[in-house]
Amino acid sequence: xxxxxxxxxxxxxxxxxxxxxxxxxxxxxxxxxxxxxxxxxxxxxxxxxxxxxxxxxxxxxxxxxxxxxxxxxxxxxxxxxxxxxxxxxxxxxxxxxxxxxxxxxxxxxxxxxxxxxxxxxxxxxxxxxxxxxxxxxxxxxxxxxxxxxxxxxxxxxxxxxxxxxxxxxxxxxxxxxxxxxxxxxxxxxxxxxxxxxxxxxxxxxxxxxxxxxxxxxxxxxxxxxxxxxxxxxxxxxxxxxxxxxxxxxxxxxxxxxxxxxxxxxxxxxxxxxxxxxxxxxxxxxxxxxxxxxxxxxxxxxxxxxxxxxxxxx
Amino acid sequence: xxxxxxxxxxxxxxxxxxxxxxxxxxxxxxxxxxxxxxxxxxxxxxxxxxxxxxxxxxxxxxxxxxxxxxxxxxxxxxxxxxxxxxxxxxxxxxxxxxxxxxxxxxxxxxxxxxxxxxxxxxxxxxxxxxxxxxxxxxxxxxxxxxxxxxxxxxxxxxxxxxxxxxxxxxxxxxxxxxxxxxxxxxxxxxxxxxxxxxxxxxxxxxxxxxxxxxxxxxxxxxxxxxxxxxxxxxxxxxxxxxxxxxxxxxxxxxxxxxxxxxxxxxxxxxxxxxxxxxxxxxxxxxxxxxxxxxxxxxxxxxxxxxxxxxxxx
Numbered sequence: 001x002x003x004x005x006x007x008x009x010x011x012x013x014x015x016x017x018x019x020x021x022x023x024x025x026x027x028x029x030x031x032x033x034x035x036x037x038x039x040x041x042x043x044x045x046x047x048x049x050x051x052x053x054x055x056x057x058x059x060x061x062x063x064x065x066x067x068x069x070x071x072x073x074x075x076x077x078x079x080x081x082x083x084x085x086x087x088x089x090x091x092x093x094x095x096x097x098x099x100x101x102x103x104x105x106x107x108x109x110x111x112x113x114x115x116x117x118x119x120x121x122x123x124x125x126x127x128x129x130x131x132x133x134x135x136x137x138x139x140x141x142x143x144x145x146x147x148x149x150x151x152x153x154x155x156x157x158x159x160x161x162x163x164x165x166x167x168x169x170x171x172x173x174x175x176x177x178x179x180x181x182x183x184x185x186x187x188x189x190x191x192x193x194x195x196x197x198x199x200x201x202x203x204x205x206x207x208x209x210x211x212x213x214x215x216x217x218x219x220x221x222x223x224x225x226x227x228x229x230x231x232x233x234x235x236x237x238x239x240x241x242x243x244x245x246x247x248x249x250x251x252x253x254x255x256x257x258x259x260x261x262x263x264x265x266x267x268x269x270x271x272x273x274x275x276x277x278x279x280x281x282x283x284x285x286x287x288x289x290x291x292x293x294x295x296x297x298x299x300x301x302x303x304x305x306x307x308x309x310x311x312x313x
Numbered sequence: 314x315x316x317x318x319x320x321x322x323x324x325x326x327x328x329x330x331x332x333x334x335x336x337x338x339x340x341x342x343x344x345x346x347x348x349x350x351x352x353x354x355x356x357x358x359x360x361x362x363x364x365x366x367x368x369x370x371x372x373x374x375x376x377x378x379x380x381x382x383x384x385x386x387x388x389x390x391x392x393x394x395x396x397x398x399x400x401x402x403x404x405x406x407x408x409x410x411x412x413x414x415x416x417x418x419x420x421x422x423x424x425x426x427x428x429x430x431x432x433x434x435x436x437x438x439x440x441x442x443x444x445x446x447x448x449x450x451x452x453x454x455x456x457x458x459x460x461x462x463x464x465x466x467x468x469x470x471x472x473x474x475x476x477x478x479x480x481x482x483x484x485x486x487x488x489x490x491x492x493x494x495x496x497x498x499x500x501x502x503x504x505x506x507x508x509x510x511x512x513x514x515x516x517x518x519x520x521x522x523x524x525x526x527x528x529x530x531x532x533x534x535x536x537x538x539x540x541x542x543x544x545x546x547x548x549x550x551x552x553x554x555x556x557x558x559x560x561x562x563x564x565x566x567x568x569x570x571x572x573x574x575x576x577x578x579x580x581x582x583x584x585x586x587x588x589x590x591x592x593x594x595x596x597x598x599x600x601x602x603x604x605x606x607x608x609x610x611x612x613x614x615x616x617x618x619x620x621x622x623x624x625x626x
Contacts, residue, residue, distance in 0.1 A: 030614060037612035052365075257607050264606050264613040265586070268599065271617045272585040273578070275626040282626040286581065293577050294570050299350035300577040301343060304584045311626065313588040313595040 004032055007133050012104065015134050019109050022126035033129055040129055042256070043075075043137030046239055047157025049182075054163040055189045059226035059235070060142045064106060066232040067138065073105040075136030077127045079143040079153075107136060122266050124156055125259075154182035155262050158255055159242045161185045161235070164203070166195030181210075183219050185238045191223035191231065217245055285310040317345055320447050325417065328447050332422050335439035346442055353442055355569070356388075356450030359552055360470025362495075367476040368502045372539035372548070373455045377419060379545040380451065386418040388449030390440045392456040392466075420449060435579050437469055438572075467495035468575050471568055472555045474498045474548070477516070479508030494523075496532050498551045504536035504544070530558055598623040 003021075006014035021029040048063075050056050060076060067074045111123055124141055131139050141156050154160045162183035186203050188196055200221055207219065220238040224231030246252045275282040285307055292298040298306070316334075319327035334342040361376075363369050373389060380387045424436055437454055444452050454469050467473045475496035499516050501509055513534055520532065533551040537544030559565045588595040598620055605611040611619070 034612045034614045037615070038609060257609075260606050260609070260613055261603060264603060264616055265589070267613050267617045268589060268620060269582060269586045271621055272626070273582045275621060276578070276581060278626075280626050290574060290577060293573050296351060296570075296573070299347045300573055300580050301347045302350070303577055304580045307581060308584055308588060311624070313585070313591075313593050313624065 002032075003029065004036065004133070007130060008135075010104075010134050012107070015107055015130060016109075018130045019111070019127055022130060023111050023123055025123070030126060033126065033133075036133060037129075041132050041135070041137070043128075043132050043139050044243060045128060045157045045159070046138050046140045047153040047160040048140060048142040048163060049153045049160065050163030050187075050189075051165075054165045055226045056142055056163050059163055059187060059189055059224060059232075060140055062224070062226045062229045062232040063140065063235055064108075065229065066236045068103065068106065070236070072138065073136050074107075075128075075131035075134070075139040076106075076108040077124055077131070077139065077141045078108065078110045079124055079141065107131060107134070122263070122270065124152075125263050128156065155259055158246060158252065159184045159239050161187055161239065163187045163189050164199060165190045166193045166199045181214070184217065184242045185235070186219055186221045187231070187235055188221060188223045189226050192225050196223060216249070217242065282311060315345075316342065317349065317446070320443060323417075323447050325420070328420055328443060329422075331443045332424070332440055335443060336424050336436055338436070343439060346439065346446075349446060350442075354445050354448070354450070356441075356445050356452050357556060358441060358470045358472075359451050359453045360466040360473040361453060361455040361476060362466045362473065363476030363500075363502075364478075367478045368539045369455055369476050372476055372500060372502050372537060372545075373453055375537070375539045375542045375545040376453065376548055377421075378542065379549045381416065381419065383549070385451065386449050387420075388441075388444035388447070388452040389419075389421040390437055390444070390452065390454045391421065391423045392437055392454065420444060420447070435576070435583065437465075438576050441469070468572055471559060471565065472497045472552050474500055474552065476500045476502050477512060478503045479506045479512045494527070497530065497555045498548070499532055499534045500537050500544070500548055501534060502537045502539050505538050509536060529562070530555065595624060 001009070003014055003018060007018055018029065018033075022033070046063075048056050048060050057078065060078070064074050064076060109127065111127060128139050128141065141153060143153050160182050162185075164186065166188070188199055188203070190196075200223070203221055220241060222231055222235045222238050224235055226232070246255060272282075276286040277283060289298065289303040289307055293300055293303050314322070316327055316331060320331055331342065331346075335346070359376075361369055361373050370391065373391070377387050377389060422440065424440060441452050441454065454466055456466050473495050475498075477499065479501065501512055501516070503509075513536070516534055533554060535544055535548045535551050537548055539545070559568060585595075589599040590596060602611065602616040602620055606613055606616050
């Protein structure tokens with residue numbers, strides 16, 4: 001049986017193998033997966049993000065347990081943005097998730113995303129497709145909110161949960177930087193700590209600053225203590241509310257269309273760069289210009305102008 | 314007098330204006346700057362990076378004071394990777410640097426880098442060129458080490474300083490993730506805290522794991538207490554040592570060549586993506602395929618293949 005059939009038959013080892021292939025950007029497998037594209041199921045996609053130390057992984061684990069209680073098969077893609085610095089909590093918390101590791105209706109996968117261009121987005125999209133093919137629903141994508149990744153996750157998910165934690169300064173910072181733009185549900189985790197009340201007020205204030213166009217949906221705020229599983233069912237309920245909102249307003253198709261277009265742009269960007277290193281016309285032009293840049297006869301910017309002209313783009 | 318001449322004449326307002334123009338990617342100014350490319354001076358470039366909370370900005374400020382004592386004119390580009398989460402210390406510490414704000418021989422500029430593709434690299438390179446034109450030497454580029462940015466800064470700088478702080482877990486994490494690959498000087502900041510000794514040992518151990526090829530240079534480890542200016546002159550000396558190493562081994566030309574090539578690749582990637590949204594052949598092809606993706610008749614990956622074929626790249 002080929003790999004795709006084995007994935008559809010929900011063979012754990014086949015799924016694991018496929019995820020490794022997409023992580024490595026394996027051309028043959030990506031092409032095979034791609035042939036299924038128009039037939040893929042559309043599981044619910046939930047994004048979970050937040051600052052380092054907010055307990056995202058523990059909360060994901062608690063949410064996972066809640067979905068299991070509801071009898072759902074849950075896939076988790078935990079994306080490590082591969083910084084020397086920001087990887088802090090990932091390893092330990094990943095291990096915690098292995099509480100679910102003997103459960104065949106749960107699949108948890110950590111993925112690195114070292115790639116420069118659209119790395120998180122491209123790899124995770126493919127991973128979500130593999131898990132969709134294997135019948136997991138919902139699929140949770142979790143990543144630390146640093147750099148570009150929180151924008152990527154908002155694109156990947158139908159519903160984005162932003163996890164915040166009461167602690168000095170954090171709230172103000174998060175609100176200031178426009179985090180409300182991506183939050184469809186806000187989880188105040190470690191809500192047994194001092195400051196939860198204030199943080200919730202700050203979040204509410206932040207929401208009032210949202211533009212009119214973003215106000216059709218009012219993000220619920222859920223308090224959780226993930227280490228004790230507290231608030232997990234309320235969080236699941238809030239996510240379901242948002243899902244219902246998307247469905248009943250005909251917005252889901254638009255979300256998916258936008259996602260497909262973003263994926264197209266990411267893949268196109270990566271492919272065009274690859275073409276410069278390839279075997280064709282683009283590479284010939286690029287190599288010539290690169291030599292001139294190396295010899296300092298031409299500036300990089302002038303070389304790029306020449307490149308576009310030579311390729312008549 | 315045109316803007317470039319005013320920059321060369323070291324007019325503060327002209328420099329500030331130019332930095333705003335490069336931050337916004339202003340085509341006309343970038344082209345004018347580009348015309349100076351082969352004549353630009355080559356000031357020393359120092360990169361300073363480290364995890365959030367390590368005191369990078371305070372250390373940059375201390376180093377800046379040290380260079381001023383040495384009579385140098387110092388330019389600082391502080392790059393904020395613009396995350397909703399990671400921006401923590403930037404604002405306050407930036408303000409601290411305004412201690413230098415009345416000094417005409419110092420120019421400190423904060424830059425955002427929201428751009429998706431090579432954002433930090435492209436904007437900061439241009440900013441460094443502006444400061445070079447204005448005669449600043451050295452130029453310090455400071456950024457928080459999250460996501461891609463610490464790789465970018467290593468490319469931007471002749472000498473990369475990694476700032477670490479004694480605190481539970483941090484050291485091990487940083488070492489594990491290969492931070493030694495980019496560190497040419499290690500600053501152990503807040504060295505009056507408990508754990509500095511252990512961190513230094515961890516860093517040394519990490520260095521022994523470096524590949525043979527990276528061992529021509531042995532990164533000095535400097536202890537600093539940036540808030541009190543302690544260790545700033547030792548740090549400047551360690552940076553100067555590395556600079557001498559690069560110079561005496563004929564490595565500096567290679568560093569600059571590699572940098573120019575990276576810049577070429579970044580600019581090419583951005584320009585090719587722009588071409589998809591432009592007025593030419595690339596856009597015509599892309600728009601047609603985008604429509605099919607939107608209608609779910611074609612997968613994004615298949616569309617990209619078709620795009621490359623249509624453009625004959």
